[in-house]
Amino acid sequence: MIHVGVNGYGTIGKRVADAVAAQPDMTVSGVAKTRPNYEAETAVRRGYDLYAAIDDRADAFADAGLDVAGGLEELIEASDIVVDCCPSDIGPKNRPVYEDRDTPAIFQGGEGADIADVSFNARSNFEDARDADYVRVVSCNTTALSRVIAPLEEEYGIEKVRVTLVRRSGDPSETGRGPVNDVLPDPVSIPSHHGPDVNTIFPDVDIDTLALKAPTTLMHTHSLNVTLESEPDESAILDLLADESRIFTIPETADIDGAGKLKDYALDSGRPRGDLWENCVWAESVGMEGPDLYLFQNVHQESDVIPENIDAIRAMVTDVDAAASIDRTNEALDVGL
Ligand code: NAD
Incomplete structure (x- = not known):
């Protein structure tokens, strides 16, 4: 089972978390949020462990009646890989935090290409992300x-x-x-x-x-x-x-x-x-x-990159090939109209 942490639980992050939870070979180790808003509340209701993305805001979650399992460092410790779904330009601040803990991470398309070793699209260049530590799923x-x-x-x-x-x-x-x-x-x-x-x-x-x-x-x-x-x-x-x-x-x-x-x-x-x-x-x-x-x-800007994030995880931390990963992702999510 691959333990996947999601840092940044907004439009993309919440969809990535649900897609991870739907995969037979992955589980959500937790999600990190900066604020105890409605998304934090629904993350807890969906059964995800909630982490405070910024340590000194942990009290704000407690004040809102939301239990947190720790801060970003604890989420990284609990994860084999982190999918960083923070707003554009936060990624460069987060990458050293992942590097310090030898944890691979996926960044999103709002970041510059130089945030990662590889820019990724499952259909086009899956194998380029094989064993890479830092990958960017394009926009x-x-x-x-x-x-x-x-x-x-x-x-x-x-x-x-x-x-x-x-x-x-x-x-x-x-x-x-x-x-x-x-x-x-x-x-x-x-x-x-x-x-x-x-x-x-x-x-x-x-x-x-x-x-x-x-x-x-x-x-x-x-x-x-x-x-x-x-x-x-x-x-x-x-x-x-x-x-x-x-x-x-x-x-x-x-x-x-x-x-x-x-x-x-x-x-x-x-x-x-x-x-x-x-x-x-x-x-x-x-x-x-x-x-x-x-x-x-x-x-559909909010969702077309979601299956790509799932395939990027497999390319980075498993030996599953492109066709098998795409099939597995599609089947778990029911992709295909
Ligand atoms: P969003 O604003 O909906 O969500 C980002 C979340 O991260 C928010 O919940 C925010 O509170 C949280 N956050 C802010 N600072 C943080 C920090 N330091 N640590 C942890 N969390 C923090 O943004 P989004 O639309 O999900 O975009 C995320 C990334 O995905 C961006 O790179 C964006 O360009 C890319 N992307 C977005 C779309 C889209 O249409 N929304 C599509 C493809 C890619």
């Missing part, structure tokens, strides 16, 4: 782009990728984020950081990305144009994408026109928190013009 957008690029590159070769990302302005719980009445180029200069981030997984892929921020919280939308090195027809592309376990090709008959219905579908399907771990590619959007592939996909 929600880079994860989704990697899942599409990997099969296209293997099957047809890629000459050039161009992506426009319409990003949600904040997660549903981020009540202070905006814009509320505008669509902002973000950044206004080209490229956005997403292309260079994809190159941490695919160093040789030529990719340009532009990004905008829109007043929605549900999902990101990507408009892709991939110039391939051959000219397959649309049905071959659809078959290729449909074969990918973490890509959902939305059939025309589903009558799903956007993120609202996708999330409704996830909730109707009994998905925890209405999560969509898969890229959601509209089958009707897949079009070929000569060697140019076009498609639209939606990405």
Whole structure:
């Protein structure tokens, strides 16, 4: 059994903890929080040992009636590996704390690539994380782009990728984020950081990305144009994408026109928190013009990286191979719509 600690129990951390708890070969050693808020209370109700991420705040948990099992150092001691799900830029402060205790750790995509030895996407470079001590699971957008690029590159070769990302302005719980009445180029200069981030997984892929921020919280939308090195027809592309376990090709008959219905579908399907771990590619959007592939996909920013974190754990601390790990993760979570 792999004992997994989760440091930072917010949007990503709580989902990682539940996904770890669902795996047959992993258990949650505990979760660390900075504040005794509603998430801390539900962590305890879910049966996770709670640790105070900042030692001198332990009293605040006691005042709120929440028992803590210790501080961050005790959580690390109780863990074979830590998944660091703190907000961006906290990772560089935490890495030496993990290093001092010889404990491997996974960081998230908000951190710079230099936080870790390897940037990771299970479909694309699982073996690069084999036995690594520090790994970064790339962001929600880079994860989704990697899942599409990997099969296209293997099957047809890629000459050039161009992506426009319409990003949600904040997660549903981020009540202070905006814009509320505008669509902002973000950044206004080209490229956005997403292309260079994809190159941490695919160093040789030529990719340009532009990004905008829109007043929605549900999902990101990507408009892709991939110039391939051959000219397959649309049905071959659809078959290729449909074969990918973490890509959902939305059939025309589903009558799903956007993120609202996708999330409704996830909730109707009994998905925890209405999560969509898969890229959601509209089958009707897949079009070929000569060697140019076009498609639209939606990405559930809160959850697509969750199965990737689970696979990163196996790559780092077991000898399970990529296919077996992906299958095990998918089965435990019921990935695949
Ligand atoms: P979040 O703000 O929802 O959660 C972070 C949690 O960490 C909060 O509970 C916060 O209180 C806690 N925290 C703050 N400082 C801490 C510290 N020093 N020690 C321990 N905990 C601390 O953030 P999130 O959205 O879960 O993002 C976490 C990471 O995942 C970031 O790198 C982010 O870029 C990345 N990520 C986020 C998304 C997304 O859409 N939310 C998607 C993919 C990757």
